[in-house]
Amino acid sequence: MASTSLEERLTELEVRFAFLEDTVSVLNSTITSHDRLLLEIRDEFRRLRAELGAVRGALTHDPASEPPPPHY
Template structure:
């Protein structure tokens, strides 16, 4: 019975080591994705600002035009 208990304990230790490795790998993946998401959000905000600037430059206000020559 003792050998069986020792084998079971060894099996649990091996499984725990694999779980620890998996959790570590997943944690690195999540951290990488978090950094990527942060970078993408920053880029999107910059693009949004650029779009607002371009829209502002392309907007045509009739009040800015000189009056027609017949006035």
């Protein structure tokens, strides 16, 4: 009777371990996917920041750089 109880406990541990392995595998793939997505978002953010800087530079109006009006 003791060997059956020990065998049942071992089987239960093996089942739990299998579920844990599956959970770790799913979490690992999720983390990998999120890491890739985060890198893409960072790259896009840098690109947008650079583009915004270029647009701001183009929209900046410096009156000193304009020629004087024709009536001067």
